[in-house]
Amino acid sequence: MQAPICEVCLSSELLCAGCADKLSRGDITQTEIDVVRALYNMSEKIRSLKDVKLRKVIDSNVLLLVAGTGDGARLVGKGGAVVKELAKQFGKSVRVLEEKNDMRSFAAELISPASLLGINTVFRADGQSYKLRVPEAHKRRLAMTPETITMILKSLYGKDVELSFEP
Incomplete structure (x- = not known):
């Protein structure tokens, strides 16, 4: 899984110095970290999430996930399983969009x-x-x-x- 934080920070509760610096600069948000960690935990059961590129997570009245090109369907999951689980965990509806060049x-x-x-x-x-x-x-x-x-x-x-x- 390619995410805005490193592999070490995905699997642990603490952030490394580099990811903590990204958080303090505002490049990433705490919600983004929480969503990426939730997806990482789900990737143990849902194998299609292992190859997903997550570009950005925007938290508004809807949780918007911006996936890499071609990764939208994998991020939604079979029958919408992944977005349903995220919606349940975060208490918001989830919307997935793929990154576009234009x-x-x-x-x-x-x-x-x-x-x-x-x-x-x-x-x-x-x-x-x-x-x-x-x-x-x-x-x-x-x-x-x-x-x-x-x-x-x-x-x-x-x-x-x-x-x-x-x-």
Whole structure:
């Protein structure tokens, strides 16, 4: 399993100096560590989890797991067993998305079941940012707050993103 923390920290309760430094810098969160350790413990029973690449865990009103390309189905598990167990352990619904090379397709999956009208590139003096256009009528369909969505996209793609709701 490839995770944001090392193999030693996965199997023990304590963090090594490197992983503790990642935690103090804010590169990883305590929730991320807890989820990765839970998945590591499940991997002893569910063999398909041993080859999974977990890129990021975002904790909002939904627990969002960003898997490596092609690892989404393995992370969900047969019959949804893995996500059901995680939902039970953390008391939140779990959503799994696969990492994508382009931000547009990932953003469309992230805001689903709301639809994405388009992404505009906004050029500014201090660089460029992106504007995700979503229909106003779909605002209630978002599983997360607009702030959480923009934070997720910024942390994964390193780009400034803003959500715009259009009539």
